[in-house]
Amino acid sequence: MAKKKASAARKPKPAKKAAKPAKAKPAKKTAPPKAVKAAKALPLKAAKPLKAVKPAKPVKAEKPAPAPAKVAAVPAPVEVKKKDGKKGTGPKPSAPIPPPSLSAPTRRPDGWVGPLPDKPLPRATKLPSELEALTKREMEQVYTVGARGVFGEGPLKGRLIVYQGFPYLEVIGRDKRELWFLLQGPDQEVLPAYVDHRVSVSGLIKKNHNYGGTVDVRKYSAKKVETDAPAPVVVPEEKLRLFSPGEIETISQPGMSVGQKGYATLRGRLEMSGEEFYLVVTNHGTRQQVAFTIHGKAQKGLKKFVGEIMVATGVIEKATGWGGTISAEVCEPRAPEYPPVSRELIEVTTIEGASSNPKNATVKVNNGLVVRLPEKQGYVWSIEPATAKRLSLREVNLEPQGPVREFFFTPRNPGLLDIDFFLAKTHNPMQVSKQFRLTVDVKPLEVVLP
Secondary structure (H helix, E strand, O other): OOOHHHHHHHOOHHHHHHHHHHHHHHHHOOOOOOHHHHHHHOOHHHHHHHHHHHHHOOOHHHHHOOOOHHHOOOHHHHHHHHHHHOOOOOOOOOOOOOOOOOOOOOOOOOOOOOOOOOOOOOOOOOOOOOEOOOOOHHHHOOOOOOOEEEEEEEEEEEEEEEEOEEEEEEEEEOOOEEEEEEOHHHHOOOOHHHOOOOEEEEEEEEEEEOOOEEEEEEEEEEEEOOOOOOOOOOOOOOOOOEEEHHHHHHHHOOOOOOOEEEEEEEEEEEEEOOEEEEEEEOOOOEEEOOOEEOOOHHHHHOOOHHHOEEEEEEEEEEEEOOOEEEEEEEEEOOOOOOOOOOOOOOOEEEEEEOOOEEEEEEEOOOOOEEEEEOOOOEEEEEEHHHHHHHHHEEEEEEOOOEEEEEEEOOOOOEEEEEEEEEEEOOOOOOOOOEEEEEEEEEEEEOOOOO
16 A cells, blocks of 8 residues: 555656646757847747738749848847837838839829839840730820720830939820830830930830830831031011001000001101100090100200101101100101191180199180199100090190190180199009199070170
8 A cells, every 4th residue: 555655756756847848849949049049048929020920931933042031130120129119210121122113203293214123123134025015096096195905016105204213205195195115025224225316116006094005126226316506596587567547546546556566657746754755546535545755866956846746757666555665767847737726816715734723714604714734754644535525635735844744725615624734654543643623613605695
């Protein structure tokens, strides 16, 4: 009995000792020595980066990589975690060549430059077998944006550009929009040397995108685009037009034929502003008057003819709707068409100067009203055309001494009327410097019964 108890006490002891080596043996057999060292140096959570290496197995089927590169990629993040204790920091594992991306180009609003290759930097050594040549209709589809699904042999011409290390042929389509074709084949390494050249290629064209496709190049030729100094552009001399009588009449109207230039003869009243002479051709004294400043040698000796009718011949250029310039070759005085109204047999009421406060005047029907207003250089006094017609504006005279402008009215209808005078630019009546209002009371004639 004592022997049985002793044997029973001894049996569980070897079982405990055998369990310890059973757990340790698979760890020693499966774990490589370098991985065990890295695992001991890190806490339990740090062992996760070893699992990240497992998704790289399907890559081995397409492109085998040497084993040392894998091992070298593992310790790089391990060292960073020891220093910083953060994931994703530090230098990333160096890739041999970055894959192409679409972030760089800005040629199109959607960011598309051309078809991207299937593999990073492939180098094709063989060309596919020849297919049937493309018909004219299929070539039109190749050059049309939006058409795709065209395959066949054919030629293409365009400008060679390089993107992400690949040669692309930039072709101008039928609607003047760009198409990009990736050039493939054994010459893919040589073609980037002809960047910005005019390149003609022939081969297998695959239009698999709305804006381009690929070309397996069988033959190519490149021509450098000449960027020498362009030939001087010969600007044809403008032939000076000779205005017809109808065009002269149109130029004399306000707001018409702006920008016209030609040779003609104008007739108008000569006036003076400072040292410049100008010819008023229509609507004299109103805000719609058209005047042309006289330039050239013919303006000498015109001061003694101020206020008279003149005829000027030369090159006319209408800059605004209210006038322009005339380079006069000849300026000659002419007799007035209508004789001036005699002021000796009528009563004339005279108003002198322009004040900020409105003035009043009383005039009898068919008698005279004279308003004299001082001017300044570059500005002209004028009234509205409707007011001039209502009050029967007869004459507008300029006295160079001063200078002073005189308006002479002979009202024919009785009533109370307001006359607004505007001091505005000579060729821009909308730019007003000063305004003056005159209230006129036109009295009817007194009838004397016998």
